[in-house]
Amino acid sequence: MSDQDNLAVLRQHALPLDTSDDLDAVLDHVGDATLVLMGEASHGTREFYRLRADISKRLIVERGFDAIAVEADWPDALQVSRFVQMTGSDQTADQALSGFQRFPQWMWRNEEVVDLLYWMRLHNQHVRDAARRVGFFGLDLYSLHKSMRAVVHYLDQVDPEAAGRARERYSCIDHIAADPQRYGYATAFGLREDCEDEVVRQLSELSGEAMRHMNQPGVAVSDELFYARQNARVAQNAESYYRAMFGSRDQSWNIRDTHMADTLDALRAHIAARKGSPARLIVWAHNSHLGDARATEMGQGGQLNLGQLMRERHGMEQTYLLGFTTHEGTVTAASEWDGPAELKRVRPSLPGSVEALMHQLGERTAARFLLPLRGRDSVRAALPARLQERAIGVIYRPESERISHYFHADVARQFDALIHVDRGSAIKPLEYSAHWATDELPETYPSGL
Numbered sequence: 001m002s003d004q005d006n007l008a009v010l011r012q013h014a015l016p017l018d019t020s021d022d023l024d025a026v027l028d029h030v031g032d033a034t035l036v037l038m039g040e041a042s043h044g045t046r047e048f049y050r051l052r053a054d055i056s057k058r059l060i061v062e063r064g065f066d067a068i069a070v071e072a073d074w075p076d077a078l079q080v081s082r083f084v085q086m087t088g089s090d091q092t093a094d095q096a097l098s099g100f101q102r103f104p105q106w107m108w109r110n111e112e113v114v115d116l117l118y119w120m121r122l123h124n125q126h127v128r129d130a131a132r133r134v135g136f137f138g139l140d141l142y143s144l145h146k147s148m149r150a151v152v153h154y155l156d157q158v159d160p161e162a163a164g165r166a167r168e169r170y171s172c173i174d175h176i177a178a179d180p181q182r183y184g185y186a187t188a189f190g191l192r193e194d195c196e197d198e199v200v201r202q203l204s205e206l207s208g209e210a211m212r213h214m215n216q217p218g219v220a221v222s223d224e225l226f227y228a229r230q231n232a233r234v235a236q237n238a239e240s241y242y243r244a245m246f247g248s249r250d251q252s253w254n255i256r257d258t259h260m261a262d263t264l265d266a267l268r269a270h271i272a273a274r275k276g277s278p279a280r281l282i283v284w285a286h287n288s289h290l291g292d293a294r295a296t297e298m299g300q301g302g303q304l305n306l307g308q309l310m311r312e313r314h315g316m317e318q319t320y321l322l323g324f325t326t327h328e329g330t331v332t333a334a335s336e337w338d339g340p341a342e343l344k345r346v347r348p349s350l351p352g353s354v355e356a357l358m359h360q361l362g363e364r365t366a367a368r369f370l371l372p373l374r375g376r377d378s379v380r381a382a383l384p385a386r387l388q389e390r391a392i393g394v395i396y397r398p399e400s401e402r403i404s405h406y407f408h409a410d411v412a413r414q415f416d417a418l419i420h421v422d423r424g425s426a427i428k429p430l431e432y433s434a435h436w437a438t439d440e441l442p443e444t445y446p447s448g449l
Contacts, residue, residue: 077138
């Protein structure tokens with residue numbers, strides 16, 4: 001078939017998303033999946049947050065989904081979860097998001113997330129059974145120091161002797177945990193011994209305590225014990241991650257995504273045990289974590305990811321991978337790690353990319369639309385098996401975009417569906433800076449010509 005014939009096939013299946021009722025098509029395509037993983041082509045595009053929130057609300061209300069798990073640190077997201085489940089002391093969403101102090105704050109401290117959290121809290125106010133109130137949890141592992149402190153704090157309340165053992169084990173790393181990259185550098189280059197055995201022993205002790213509860217008939221693992229055990233798991237995997245980050249990039253990436261997959265599975269099992277029926281979970285993370293890595297050049301190089309692991313562990317029918325793309329617009333991102341949030345213009349997508357192809361479809365379809373892939377053999381056949389795909393993370397360098405932000409992928413195998421937003425707009429951080437302007441950028445940005 002010619003390129004024009006393929007475009008015609010794709011246009012026949014593209015479904016406009018002009019109104020809230022159009023999201024019916026998304027839910028219909030999700031079907032009976034119990035794990036719905038929703039991506040984003042950038043960490044700073046408002047429409048991605050808004051669409052994921054709208055879809056999540058409907059999955060919660062109409063399909064009984066139990067939680068949203070996000071690409072964020074466990075302790076920070078847990079503070080948010082206590083707010084939306086009405087078990088914490090925070091009275092506002094802004095207060096509940098105050099734990100997000102680590103770069104990049106704007107990923108979660110933004111106006112769209114605030115609106116979602118108030119909706120979740122209001123929804124939970126109408127749920128009598130506390131075990132069925134929807135939560136908000138983090139999947140990531142960067143919170144080494146904060147997670148260790150949380151483990152000790154929990155044990156101080158329930159078992160002071162165990163808290164003493166935890167302090168002793170964590171003392172190996174505690175004095176340097178606030179700067180974990182420094183720890184990783186020192187251990188990777190033999191400047192000090194690592195603390196692997198100590199963090200493993202602490203997780204083993206808390207896991208043993210959880211198992212004792214699970215082996216008692218009618219006794220479930222309490223939320224607080226589960227949360228502490230998860231913080232111990234974060235500490236163990238974060239220690240491994242920071243040791244690995246100065247070696248193979250693939251190894252550190254795989255540690256991180258395997259941790260996210262294990263956390264998601266542990267959360268799913270805990271919620272199911274708490275409510276007495278199978279759990280359904282929603283995930284928000286970047287496309288690079290959720291699109292099956294086996295269909296990308298990163299996977300060919302040895303990387304795995306969360307979407308791949310969920311498909312392998314739970315099957316294609318239970319796992320739904322929804323990717324998001326955009327052609328141009330604005331985005332909130334930094335120019336370097338730990339840099340300030342900036343309002344940046346997104347360059348039009350490159351020819352030969354997924355985004356450029358979606359832009360072509362949108363010219364006759366809609367400014368935003370759903371393209372179902374799973375169960376659409378004609379659509380999959382009409383898509384090239386090798387296209388460039390753009391990934392904008394917390395850093396965006398438009399001046400070196402082809403090298404910095406594009407990779408090759410087989411999108412038909414990578415996702416179950418795509419949502420395309422032709423022109424995105426930057427997410428608004430709760431904290432504005434001199435680098436983030438509310439005025440529209442000039443068309444000549446960033447060249448200034």
